[in-house]
Amino acid sequence: MKSAVSITLAAVGIVLVIALAVTTAWNRSAAAVAPEVAAGNPFAERTIIDLTYAFNSNTPYWPGDRYTPFKLETIATLEQDGVLSKAISLPEHLGTHLDAPNHFERHPWSVEKIPPQELFGPGVVMDISLKAEQDADAVLTLADVRAWEAAHGPVPDGAVVLLHTGWSRFWTNYARYKNQDAQGKLHFPGYSAEAAKYLVDDRKAKGLGIDTLSIDAGNSPDFPVHHIVNAAGKYGLENVANLGQLPPTGFHVIVAPMKIEGGSGGPTRIFALVAGEGP
Numbered sequence: 001m002k003s004a005v006s007i008t009l010a011a012v013g014i015v016l017v018i019a020l021a022v023t024t025a026w027n028r029s030a031a032a033v034a035p036e037v038a039a040g041n042p043f044a045e046r047t048i049i050d051l052t053y054a055f056n057s058n059t060p061y062w063p064g065d066r067y068t069p070f071k072l073e074t075i076a077t078l079e080q081d082g083v084l085s086k087a088i089s090l091p092e093h094l095g096t097h098l099d100a101p102n103h104f105e106r107h108p109w110s111v112e113k114i115p116p117q118e119l120f121g122p123g124v125v126m127d128i129s130l131k132a133e134q135d136a137d138a139v140l141t142l143a144d145v146r147a148w149e150a151a152h153g154p155v156p157d158g159a160v161v162l163l164h165t166g167w168s169r170f171w172t173n174y175a176r177y178k179n180q181d182a183q184g185k186l187h188f189p190g191y192s193a194e195a196a197k198y199l200v201d202d203r204k205a206k207g208l209g210i211d212t213l214s215i216d217a218g219n220s221p222d223f224p225v226h227h228i229v230n231a232a233g234k235y236g237l238e239n240v241a242n243l244g245q246l247p248p249t250g251f252h253v254i255v256a257p258m259k260i261e262g263g264s265g266g267p268t269r270i271f272a273l274v275a276g277e278g279p
């Protein structure tokens with residue numbers, strides 16, 4: 001009995017010592033860490049640019065057979081239910097979205113399996129808006145990429161590469177944006193296969209983005225850029241907004257796709273963190 005009491009007392013003592021130690025460590029770390037966190041704030045002195053379009057019933061989407069417009073339905077109201085609540089439905093490849101590696105290849109990474117570190121990276125913007133103004137079928141060539149690198153230095157390893165084609169000027173006019181001819185062929189700019197291969201294989205880009213419906217040019221019959229990107233385990237970003245607000249280099253990108261289990265892609269919030277007070 002006596003020994004049972006002393007064991008209990010000893011146990012209580014040990015618990016108290018642990019509690020004190022934890023509290024002290026907690027206080028010490030709270031006091032020590034806070035200034036470091038403040039000093040290392042990755043968002044300090046950064047301008048955050050939203051590269052995402054808002055979703056609504058007019059939002060452009062891939063014009064495939066069973067694809068449908070974005071739908072938002074009110075399922076409860078403040079007046080009747082005391083709460084406002086809505087339901088959404090949309091194809092994965094609508095509006096600003098990500099194409100997962102399993103979209104065009106038998107890759108194990110459906111959208112929710114893309115490791116988070118793949119979704120953060122230095123950003124670069126290549127610009128073919130001048131030639132795309134003359135030719136809707138213009139593509140980013142390997143020579144364009146080489147010229148960009150001659151001007152700005154090599155594309156950093158693990159970059160999120162963004163292609164500015166100027167196509168966002170048609171965003172609110174779906175017919176003009178997809179630019180379908182009488183034969184049903186689409187006409188909008190994109191990456192060439194050679195440029196995509198170089199960016200993915202030689203420069204280890206994490207993803208290729210664009211301000212049109214597809215990283216392949218609209219008139220491409222067989223989607224070589226999608227195959228190159230997805231076969232390498234990389235992703236595409238389509239209908240990316242506000243690329244004209246970004247510098248060619250010197251910023252970071254955060255890509256946040258909806259975590260759809262087994263999804264081939266999905267609606268995605270994309271942010272750019274630009275050094276300084278912004279444009």
Ligand SMILES: [Zn+2]
Nearest residue numbers: 093098099238
């Ligand atoms: Zn897509």
